Every structure is written in C-alpha cells, then in structure tokens.
Amino acid sequence: MSHTFLIVIKSLKKIIFLVFQILDNYGYHYATHQLSERQSSLLKQYYFQCGCEPCVKKWPMYKSISEKHTFKTKDEALLKRFHAKSNKFQVSATSI
Numbered sequence: 001m002s003h004t005f006l007i008v009i010k011s012l013k014k015i016i017f018l019v020f021q022i023l024d025n026y027g028y029h030y031a032t033h034q035l036s037e038r039q040s041s042l043l044k045q046y047y048f049q050c051g052c053e054p055c056v057k058k059w060p061m062y063k064s065i066s067e068k069h070t071f072k073t074k075d076e077a078l079l080k081r082f083h084a085k086s087n088k089f090q091v092s093a094t095s096i
Helices: 035-046 076-089
Strands: 069-073 091-095
C-alpha cells in the first residue's frame, strides 16, 4: 500500500519577537463553544491548554450575553470587531 504525504512550509515576512502573540483559530470560538468544551477539545486534539483572554477571563457565549454586557480588553482590534457587531448583540466594549 502506497501513502502520499503533502508537506507545507510557510515562511514569515517579519521577525516575531517573544512579546508578540501568534493567533490562530482552532475551530473552537469562545462565542459559540462552552469553555469546558473548548479546553477539553483543544487538549485532546492539539495537546495544549488555551490561555487566550476569553478563556482566562471566561467571556460569555453570544447566546448568553444579556442586553448590556461590558468586555474589558487591551486588544484594540477586538474592540473594533465588537463595536461593529454591537448593533446585533448590544455589547459595550471598552478599553482598559
């Protein structure tokens, strides 16, 4: 039986320093999956415990956000995304 393998190598266009975060989506989004499900699935599938801000601060899923909910974060890009969706979810996001 013959097996074919595909190896993909990607290079970065800039140097990444230790203080930078490299973000990726592993398919378990904080807004649509329970914290316990995310943590358990990521550990089983990718062998790591997620330490992202939504996991550490136990952010709520979209369906459980009340009429007024405030997120505090230093992530300006995240604030912009929440403000863009605020009409749908009635979310108030503020920087700290």
